[in-house]
Amino acid sequence: MHTYTHSRHEHGQNFLIDPRAIRTVVALVARTEGPILEIGPGDGALTLPLQTLRRPLTAVEIDTRAARRLDRCTGRRTRVVEGDFLTHRLPREPHVVVGNLPFHLTTAILRRLLYAPGWTDAVLMTQWEVARRRAGVGGSTMMTAQWAPYYAFRLEGRIPASAYRPRPAVDGGLLTIARRERPLVPHTDRRAYAAFVHRAFTGPGRGMGQILQHGLGLSRREVGPLLGAAGVRRDAAPGRLTAEQWAALWRRAP
Template identity: 40%
Template sequence: MARPARNSRALSQNFLADRATADRLARLAVPHAGRPALLLEVGAGKGALTERLAPRCRRLRAYEIDRSLVPVLRDRFSTTPHVTVVGGDFLAARPPRTPFSVAGNVPFSRTAAIVDWCLRAPALTDATLLTQLEYARKRTGDYGSWTLVTVRSWPWYEWRLVGRVPRTRFRPVPGVDAGIVRIERRRTPLLAPAAHDSWRRLVELGFSGVGGSLHASLRRAGPGRRVDAAFRAADLDPRALVGEVAPEKWLLLHGALAAQV
């Protein structure tokens, strides 16, 4: 006997119940006149966003993990041949090899894993995700602070908070409002490919945490004079907490340290 589908609470599902919000999210996901060749929707739910995304792309793969919703979705889009409903976990999908976009009202509890999947996909061009507002604000620097994930990916991806959605626009109504995060691969990376490893080492060391101080963390791995000189070149206060250092300052710091080698 097949196991019953997990309920919406267990799956962290909050279905979008507002047409205007679905329209807005679809426009943000496909902001340009040229339609993307392939768009992946994560967490299609009952199809509210799928319906708005379908006219804006040439191919749409709508992923839904809740098996009880898959037949409903397939019936709803049975006359829309360029829409493929995939029953299963988006995170288990193999990323396409050709350029593609991602959009979706993501389960709040799985946001970090979905973002990680997107950042690891070599052919991803952009992702537009409806997440918890706090997550969206933290990742985009809206609080005036920055996270490891954002800084580490910054030379290759731009992060923006492009909208806020009241919690009353969902069913069931979640306990918090939502935010729309837009992650776009840069056409021209801010660092050369050869600098990828040194950048990753710098950022991860900086976030490793010595009293929250970036300066103190970096001094553990190299001569203090080099670190001091790099901070002066980047016009960075040695007392700055790591989360307070904007990505642009990290780039200056990385460049100053590289110039000393």
Template identity: 40%
Template sequence: MAHFFAHRDHPSTPRKAEDNRGRARRALSQNFLVDPHAVRRMAEAAGSHELLLEPGAGRGALTFALAGNCARVVAYEIDPLHAGRLAARARGVRGIEVVRGDFLAAPAPREPFAVAGNIPYSITSGIVGWCLRAPALTSATLLTQREYARKRSGDFGRWSRLTVLTWPVRSWELGGRVGRAAFRPMPAVDSAILRITTRPVPLLPGEAHAAWRAFVEEGFTGRGGSLHASLRGPYPPRRVDAAFARAGVDRDAVVAFVHPDRWLTLFELLH
């Protein structure tokens, strides 16, 4: 049975007159997924879960597809008009709860859960950050701007600071491209499926994570124009030279072009 909830501690978006609804959608960064094939691909990529949270449910095209694979789907929609309509459509559908409110204001479940959604471009970083801070998250399947997904997954041949920082605990994978024609209104850029998965066993023990963060932050200072030069400040130069030789990392390698796995090797050798 579907349920409808509203965040009482988050102000609802005011209703707009008919001629202002387009402007309201743009303010909320709403580009609705309308291509059935893309909806199926997203649902398949998300997989089956006991509990799944969907940020930015919109009109519910993805909500019902996700519910076909999951025991319970909690769909968050900040727009009261769409939230109300989705709740009405989901009435009588087992396992769907509709929450009218801001996903970013929601507490993370303590039980294992997944996240999947066609998320607003304007708050991509906020939603990704929310997912990364959730200890019980098992995976996040997010439809984002294609450039963002490629940047985080290393598809450009370089890796972002965030990807490297979280690498011992989370893996980042680029899924298929979803063209702009799959959305209404049509955005200016293509999208892609980004998968963030929590590793069953972390690549580093818990007590090493603080040292890992400090190591990565130091490396990304970019001092001297290379990772090798950045690390020769806080670590003995001879040890750094030996670690780079053993890890097979070129001394001239620019920080962002070093694979996260090589970062791990260097960290273990220097610590």
């Protein structure tokens, strides 16, 4: 198995070299269906094992030399594209995204994906803390809460820093994202719902009870039944709410 990459580090990527981590990623992708789009393949540490799934695979690599090297050793089902994923035209047809994300571009790539149509599942390696927060472990971020009605985020495991070259200062995390077949909030409400969550995260108050009163202008009499119907404690912090609780608050908020 190909487990080492000679690609340059100038694009800020820490390349995966651990066979066990690579097998875990491939196994997660194997649970999905459809063509595969890989972000930043480097010299193919993931690309070549992914080819064993015998599915169409497109690998988008920003490094010209790495793209040309990889293209020479891939099979007929694999297409290597030289380009920047952040500007690459993504397919609208169903597909699966996989990638070892450059740590400094994680947020930008995630935002690109979350706004993009077509893909059904993503298997991504990020910084450990980013993967935890996106999956809502120990509390979610505002970004996760805004997108949770449309995607299910799951933390699949921790990848030690020793699994990368060059070795990063922090461990990595393995995050999967699945597009919900039935969103918890209608897509037509997405912008208004996102604004609602933003006000909750940034509004005054120490718990959802105070936040709904002071930040959203609801009376105490309105807040009690609203929280009760959504199954939310009055003192709960916004980052502790589940996707279902946020959706229930949105549906019932005056």
